[in-house]
Amino acid sequence: MSARLDDYFTARDRGALKKRGITSVADLFRFFPRRFLIPGEKTPLGGLPLGETAILQAEVISVDTRRMQKRRGTITDVVVHDGRQSMKIAFFNQRWLDNKLVPGLTVVFAGKVEEYRGQLTLNSPTWLNRDEHDEKWTPEDLNSPFPVYPRVKGIAQTRLWKAVKVLLDVADPEEFEDPIPATMREHLDLPDLRTALNDMHRPRSAEATNRAKQRWKWEEALALQTELVSRKADYAQLEATPLLKVGDRCERFDRDLPFALTPSQVTVGEEIAHDLGQNTAMHRLLHGDVGSGKTVVALRAMLKAVDSDSQAAMLAPTEVLASQHFDSIERLLGDQMALSPLLSGDDQVRVALLTGSMPARERKQLALDLATGQIDIVVGTHALMSDSTMFDELGLIVVDEQHRFGVEQREALRAKAGTRVPHTLVMSATPIPRTVAMTVFADLDVSTLKEMPAGGKDITTHTVSLADHPQWLGRVHELLAQTADRGEGGFVVAPRIESSDVEDPETEKVEHRIGVEELKEKMENAEELSSLTIGLLHGKMPTAEKDRIMKDFVTGAIDALVATTVIEVGVDVPRATMMIIHEAERFGIAQLHQLRGRVGRDGRPASCFLISNRPETDESFDRLRAVAGTLDGFELAEYDLDNRGEGDVLGASQWGGSSLHHLAILRDAAIVEAAREYAEKIIAVDPGLRSLPALRRFINRVLPAESAHFIEAS
Structure with missing residues (x-):
């Protein structure tokens, strides 16, 4: 009988795992830790290394929760003892620990060792062995790198880790059939699939884990290039009618x-x-800036x-x-x-x-x-x-x-x-960096429009943090009203139709996210906009109504149009000179650039406001500042590619749902190009991948056909 998630997780647990994209044993195996704690030798509480991350095992002596005096929230002080010395460790806003941490319980805590009022303690502590059936850790557990997984609500880190370790031992052999051919692994000195999975989930050393991470890059590069080479070979067989006449x-x-x-x-x-x-079918990609x-x-x-x-x-x-x-x-x-x-x-x-x-x-x-x-x-x-x-x-x-x-x-x-x-x-309409064009679109001939027609755009872009400057929204509204007074129009964009309250799976913090319907209502109630006619446009509206709204906006019957990204591409309203984008941090750089391109299309000076509820110190503001700093779409595309995480380069927001997580097209260009040589040899010998079924399954897994537009752009 094959190993299944049902054997190790309750229905509630499986629901939480599903939200993380885990529905099978194979998915769980590839749910990799986001970091590792490297404890080194077991050290007494009194000798923990100051400033370093440590894992300690000790017995709970007392637990006390109290309210903080100067700010909202609680502090839970946990005193532990290792037989020689005690330590007080503070947990903030985790009152539930009162019922879970009881005197006499053996716990394993991890955190950065710091000094507070002359005593050692742990900063941002994590309770690792939360499972009541797993109170004791072996010396091997304590002295090996400990994987820290992305948070799965309701499932303790230790229980997740234990399930993965057991499944690695009992899973069916087909779970470990390797997509990378043995000769390629040997040539590149890459670990096989089973070894690499073990080195991610129960690593022997940091070096072994890094070697496994390199393997994931090659695995994804091979899948990508094998599909590209296969499709290009198919294209070469397609006959077309030559279109030669110039009439x-x-x-x-x-x-x-x-x-x-x-x-x-x-x-x-x-x-x-x-x-x-030609009498073979053209398959050409045309791209250029807005x-x-x-x-x-x-x-x-x-x-x-x-x-x-x-x-x-x-x-x-x-x-x-x-x-x-x-x-x-x-x-x-x-x-x-x-x-x-x-x-x-x-x-x-x-x-x-x-x-x-x-x-x-x-x-x-x-x-x-x-x-x-x-x-x-x-x-x-x-x-x-x-x-x-x-x-x-x-x-x-x-x-x-x-x-x-x-x-x-x-x-x-x-x-x-x-x-x-x-x-x-x-x-x-999204400029494609040369590196991407040479790799991801290598099955197509690529044409690039590099210059802009005479009389380029004059758009000034501003970033606005409502967390730091809430009063600035009123000023933006005043500028919108002035735009309408000049007979010009303004777009106001939000990322969704209906508002929603969303819980962050990592922090459990609930955040209100505004939709265009609520945004329009708020704008209609804003004093600065009382004289404006405000319209609404989104994808779920009847076509006739959408056409009417767009016509009214084009003619000036509507001063400001509140819309979703339905207006992102192709919409041409010459009188539009102002773009306001709410929750701008939730859009990709390419999307922001596209949206900004909807204004100033007749050469008149235009403005764009990137509004965020986050503080200016938030890392997302780096992206917003990059957009504000240039109108060059190619420059932004290079910045975007160079600064996004590896998992986002071919992610859903830009490329439509691929599951590549490890390959960075710009930084790993050498791997992608080398993988193409292997792919060409594979397809030349075995076009249908009949001798490599594991590679075909992996391609289907990470490059699903219904969303693999970037590898079948034709």
Whole structure:
């Protein structure tokens, strides 16, 4: 019978573990300690090393809880004795210890040894052997590095540790099947999976643990690169129709452009034109800073498809963004765009918008026009992938904000081209550092828009700590009112629709997090904003209502728009010159930069306020100051990559749900590039990984297909 979590944890415990992402023995094995206590030799209480972390074992003599006099809270004084000497250890705001720590109980405490009023004590003490069935520790326990795990509510550190240690001994052999081939491990001197897990959970030494940590980096790098190499090999087999013709539509569009293309736009256009002319499908990523002109580049590519007697489809993640793209294309084409298939001229482009909220009759007619070739370019949302949507000759797919779409969704659209595969251009409004482009997007050809069009943005960004300066919110509101008086608009963004009270799993502190609905109500009650018309926009609103709200904001009927990140990308409101972002620390750097890019789009001076409830000394303010310090998205992308924790580099907020935790793309670039060489050799011999099932399972574990957009951006 296989070992299961049910055998070692109650239903309540398993619920707490699930909140930490642990639902299996394999998950528990990879729930690694966040740090280790290195006690050294067992030392009498009187000889503990001052200033160092120590683990001590002693008997409880007395426990006394009292209220603090100068501030709220309690102090629990615990006096322990090791047979020779006593020590008083203070626990703050842990009154529950009165019922758990009783005289005569043998305890194991850990903490930093400090001196207080001439006596040694422990600072920030931790009670390690809280399990009543585990009062005694062996000399081996006391003299080995002790793992300190991220907190799991209701489960003592010792009980968690004991369960892991037992499972390491009794788990089924398949739990230890190694994703890294033996020859690769031997060449790199990496421990096997079982050894590495043991060295994380019951380490023999700090050196062994560090060696195991290096192994996790290689493991993830191999998974990432094997998937990339496999997909690139698949792409090479896909045949496409060459789009070679340069016709009237392309030439007229370039001739009528009211501005000159940047050097990057010209270069990227040539790269795309070359790819479109091949009989193998293009898989190219186009990225650049906010406002660098990606839409113009994409439209020129779509016109090339139209001139080559093919259709083009532009896929956007939301109806708001799809509508914005349609409006931008209409503005760029001018009278070259046909109002309907029936009224089109020979050199006109028939463009349509398809969304899920369209009336059924309109959608039916549009589907018929698409299937019979009466529409050249269609801009749409997920509705493009419905069974009822068919194309006559689909030659090019443009995917905007590619990270919002999964593999199956893109495949569904690609399959509508019939026997030949359409060329694919995916766009990202987030600048991608060169190191990432060379590794994470190595299965794609990458084009970069490096320059900004003439007349760049003039946006001043400010950080605001309401913890340190609560009165500053009123001043921000006054500036918003002045913005409205000038006939300009302001966005006010919060990270969620509804407010909530959230408990921090580490500190158990409950924090109120405001939503846009509550924020709008507070703003309407603010004296400084009494003369403003305030609107609300979020993703759960009916499409017709969202369209109406956006139209009112564009025309000036609404002065300030309170919204979620539904306005993050693509929304173009020229009159918007002020951006206020609440709980700014909860957004990633790329998101903050994107949101800021929604203002000052017509060249007028604009301002952005990054508001946080945290003090300026909080480490999150370093990120906010970085955003405030530059408008260069590439510079921010490099900063973000260099400063985030290893587990966040490919984390959900930026890349969509991968489970890579150890690999830092920038710092570990050498590992990632070397892993590619191993991956290429593996795929060359065994494309289906039939001889390496453990590697295939690990790839599926850390790079789930439904969210692995960054490795299947096409």
